[in-house]
Amino acid sequence: MLSSPDVMACSRTCSRILGLSLGTTALFAAGANLVLLFPNWDVTYLLRGLIGRHAMLGSGLWGGGLMVLTAAILISLMGWRYGCFSKSGPCRSMLTALLSSSLAFLGALICFITSGVALKDGPFCMFDVSPFNQTQAWKYGYPFQDLHNRNYLYDHSLWNSVCLEPSKAVIWHVAFFSILLCISLLQILLVVIHFINSFLGLFCSLCEK
Numbered sequence: 755m756l757s758s759p760d761v762m763a764c765s766r767t768c769s770r771i772l773g774l775s776l777g778t779t780a781l782f783a784a785g786a787n788l789v790l791l792f793p794n795w796d797v798t799y800l801l802r803g804l805i806g807r808h809a810m811l812g813s814g815l816w817g818g819g820l821m822v823l824t825a826a827i828l829i830s831l832m833g834w835r836y837g838c839f840s841k842s843g844p845c846r847s848m849l850t851a852l853l854s855s856s857l858a859f860l861g862a863l864i865c866f867i868t869s870g871v872a873l874k875d876g877p878f879c880m881f882d883v884s885p886f887n888q889t890q891a892w893k894y895g896y897p898f899q900d901l902h903n904r905n906y907l908y909d910h911s912l913w914n915s916v917c918l919e920p921s922k923a924v925i926w927h928v929a930f931f932s933i934l935l936c937i938s939l940l941q942i943l944l945v946v947i948h949f950i951n952s953f954l955g956l957f958c959s960l961c962e963k
Contacts, residue, residue: 766833768951772944773830776858779941780823783865786933787814793920804894806878808931813868818938821861828854829948851952855945862941869935875899876906877927879917892918 790809791800799805832850876898884891897916898906906912906924917923 765951765954769829769833769948771833772948772951773826773828773833776822776826776829776941776944776948779937779944780819780826783814783817783822783934783937783941784819786930786937787812787819790814790927790930793923793926796920799920804878806872806896806927808868808872808875809878811868813865814934814937817861817868818865818934818941819861821864822858822941825854825858825861825945828857848952851949855949855952858948859942859945862938862945865934866938866942869931869938872931873907873928873935877917877923879923880919881916882918 787809791805793799793805828850832854875896878894878896880892880894881897882891883893898912901912904912906916907928913924914922920926
C-alpha cells in the first residue's frame with residue numbers, strides 16, 4: 755500500500771504529465787484554428803473578409819489555445835515545484851489547481867461548443883441562390899443552414915455540389931472543426947483528471963500533517 759509521500763510524489767508526476775499534455779493539445783488547437791483562416795492555404799479569402807464567423811471567432815486560438823496553455827504552464831510549475839510553487843502549502847496548491855482547472859475547462863468548453871455549432875451550421879462559402887437555376891446568382895453565406903430536411907454531414911453528395919468557392923470548402927471545414935472538437939473534448943477530460951489528481955494530493959498532504 756502506498757504511503758502519503760509516495761502518493762504525493764505520484765501526484766506531482768501526474769501534474770507534470772498533464773501539464774505537458776494540455777500544453778501540446780493547446781498548440782494543436784491553435785494550429786487547427788489558424789489553418790481554418792486560410793482555406794486551401796489561400797490567404798486571399800482572409801484579406802477579402804470571406805472567412806466564416808466560427809473560424810474568425812478564434813476559439814481554438816484563445817480558448818482551447820491560449821487559455822489552456824496558460825493553465826498547462828501553471829500545472830507544470832506545480833508539478834515541478836518550480837519558482838513560487840517550490841514551498842507552497844496544500845491550500846495554496848489546491849487554490850492554484852482550482853484556478854488552472856477552471857481556466858482550462860472554460861477555454862476547452864468554449865472551443866468545444868464553437869466547434870459543434872460550426873459543424874452544425876456548415877462552411878461559409880459561395881453558392882448559387884437562384885431559384886430552379888432560371889437566373890444565376892451567387893453569394894457568400896451558409897448554404898447548409900437552410901437544408902432543414904437534409905444533413906450535409908451525412909449526405910456526402912452535397913459536399914462538392916453546393917459550395918462553389920473555395921474548392922473543397924466542406925472537407926476543409928469538417929476536417930479541422932472535427933479536429934478542434936476532438937482536441938477540446940480531450941482537454942476537458944485532462945482537466946477532470948487534473949482536478950482529481952490535485953484533490954488526492956491535497957488529501958494526502960493533510961493526512962501527512
